[in-house]
Amino acid sequence: MSASVQSPADRQPSAGAHGLAVNLLIAVAYCLLAALSVRLRDPASGLMPMWAPMGLATFALLRGGVRNLPGVLAGVAGSALLAGHGAVATVFHAVGQVCAPWLCAALLRRFAGHSEDLIERTDGALKLLACIYLSAVPSAAASVAGSALGQGLPAARWLEHGSALWLADALGTLVSLLPLLAWSSRRPFAQMRKRAFEQLLVVGGLLGLLAVSFSGVTLFPDPMLQLYMALPLVVWVALRFAPRVGWSAFLIASLTALAGTVNGTSPFSPHPMQVQLLVLHGLIMLTAATALFIGAAMSEKQAARRALRERESHFRALTLLSSDWHWELDADLRYHRLPDELTGVHFGDAELDGCAPWEIPGEEALTLPWGMLRQTLEQHEAFRDFLSRRRDGHRWRYLASSGEPVFDATGAFSGYRGVSRDISAEMQAREALREEEFRLRALVDALPELIVLKDRHLRWRLANRALLDTRCLKKTAWLGATSEELAAYLPSLTEVLRRHHAIAEEVARTRRPYEGEEVLDLAGNDPRTYEVSVIPLSDDDGEFTGLVSVRRDVTAQRAAIRLQAEKVDNVRLQNDELERRVGERTVALESAIKELEAFSYSVSHDLRAPLRALDGFSRLLVEDYGDLLDEQGREYLSRIRRNSQRMGELIDDLLELSRVSRAEVRRTLINLSDFARDIARELDAEAPERRVQWVIPEGLWVDADPGLARVVLENLLRNAWKFTRLQPQPRIELGQAPVGGQAGYCVRDNGAGFDMTYVGRLFAPFQRLHNNREFDGGGIGLAIVQRAIRLHGGQVSAEGVPGQGATFSFSFGPSGSEAVTGG
Incomplete structure (x- = not known):
């Protein structure tokens, strides 16, 4: 559909x-x-x-x-x-x-x-x-x-x-009109079915009586008596039946009476027609008015009853939903109607019927003494929000009561009627709020800052202890006054207070905080520097509710800052002087280095020439005149040549040590494994008859200077090569080992080793733990290694056992200590 x-x-x-x-x-x-x-x-x-x-x-x-x-x-x-x-x-x-x-x-x-x-x-x-x-x-x-x-x-x-x-x-x-108004009303038609038998009996009797009376039939000697008998029935209909029934019966009865009167069969027939109609009109009007007013009064009464029932139902619902308890006192001011909820929740098992309020055991009056309340009740006066309390275990229960006197129809006093409300939760909340306010006030008073709280009208509402202790407000009624009003009572602070009021007005207008600094002399002879913060306050709707002004004494901090600035200036001057001196020393050092370089060149050039001549002429003597010399002479010449050659080697070692000491470190990622293999091949080529076992792992990467790293590896590997010469199965190993908590590397051999008692002499220049007849050398190699490692910021150490070999561990410092092992 x-x-x-x-x-x-x-x-x-x-x-x-x-x-x-x-x-x-x-x-x-x-x-x-x-x-x-x-x-x-x-x-x-x-x-x-x-x-x-x-x-x-x-x-x-x-x-x-x-x-x-x-x-x-x-x-x-x-x-x-x-x-x-x-x-x-x-x-x-x-x-x-x-x-x-x-x-x-x-x-x-x-x-x-x-x-x-x-x-x-x-x-x-x-x-x-x-x-x-x-x-x-x-x-x-x-x-x-x-x-x-x-x-x-x-x-x-x-x-x-x-x-x-x-x-x-x-x-x-x-x-x-009356029947039409009755039938057009919005009353339910179901009302017509109520008392159906009674309606049929009464309305039928009324209409029958009128029909008999206006058809000429006389039941009594006086015909008017029959009409008077109809009046109680009319009242009955008006009181008991629905308006539709009553006014329909009224219409039928009126037509019946009019028809009988016109036909001459009415009880008024002996009189002229005009008189009959006039009497009949009066009778019908009187009947209609009586029924109309009786029905209206009954309708108003029913409407009032319905309204009363609705109000009672509404009041009952409100009473059930309300948290208030209703009570009544009799004329002797004693309880005679109390709800079970009140007696059970607040008074417990106490029996209250017949008991006056001040006779309840354990109940304490708070607003007024019980005697004053009794006086108020005896004077029949109303009271509002009378507070009382009683202890319930470990807590107090509070009761707020209000009542009014009740008088009967004659004006005689009949008692009191009122309500009571349990406000324990409210009182506990108030107590908690007071405690919170006390804690906040104590906290504000404990702060060293000067704090003022102002309301939306910029009136002073709170000043903390630090401000009051300044005594500038001691004799002034500051509470509720504005700063501008206070200026009239504090001549010494007039300008300050007016400036503060202007700042507060600006903050209230713009709703933006104010930050600043000012110097105040609140004590009269002690100017202090204060940091000023004025912060606006607002409610949940963003409306301005006041502001808080905080002034923090920063006099000591500002003095400390000035002192610190002076110290910084002094340090800066000292640094400038130090830098000047360092510059002068640097210039002198650079000059010394240049002279050292010139000396090194001189040593390298001027000393080598005599040594070459000495070695050369000694060799010519052996070659040209060796036959003329005996064995001892030839031995002397051989010693001359060896010492001149060793002198040249010592000069080369000194030059190498000097070069390494002056080298500049340029780090890059290098592979130590490749360097070690190159050096091992060179050493094997120098003595092909030796069979040395080399152990060099793959992928030892390090962040270091390539030249210096090669110098370190070459000196350490040559040192191991030299001291394994007498071993039948020499073995030299390059590996990884931590050094001083850093990732590092080591060169390990199974050669002659050394006594750890003399380990402190190993890295000193020209210090040797073995004689030249067993192992040649100048004693400068390990010193070079130590200089190269220190230039990287690393560490080098040695361990050895005589006859079992030695291990030299080293690292290239923090920036190059991360090693990557790869294939």
């Missing part, structure tokens, strides 16, 4: 059709009621006892307004034809029949409010009756004018004729 939504354009034809149907129904009903009213006309006098369409027209205009006006106009036109008046009388009658309902509906909407209030509220019922009789006046006046102009009604009968029409129109409106 699909649903479609109509557009406004689609709904307009439907609304128009609905309005047309309603207006057509109004017109038809108007004509039917007009026909009924004409049917009840008195044949002899031509008077109509009521004009019922007036009530329908009033109801239609009251509920629909202008929308229902076409139906009313059509009904008025149709009823005019039924009435059979002349043209002029018809026009005036129609005007009156339209204006009167319009006036009544307008008055009811203006003064009575909702249409249901007309039969359900006593003030509405009074306004309804007044509007009905008031609106019938223009209708009767229009009809009288039409009769006078169209039918020649004499002026002497205008009042009589007009009053009869006025009563007829008012009665017609009353009889037809």
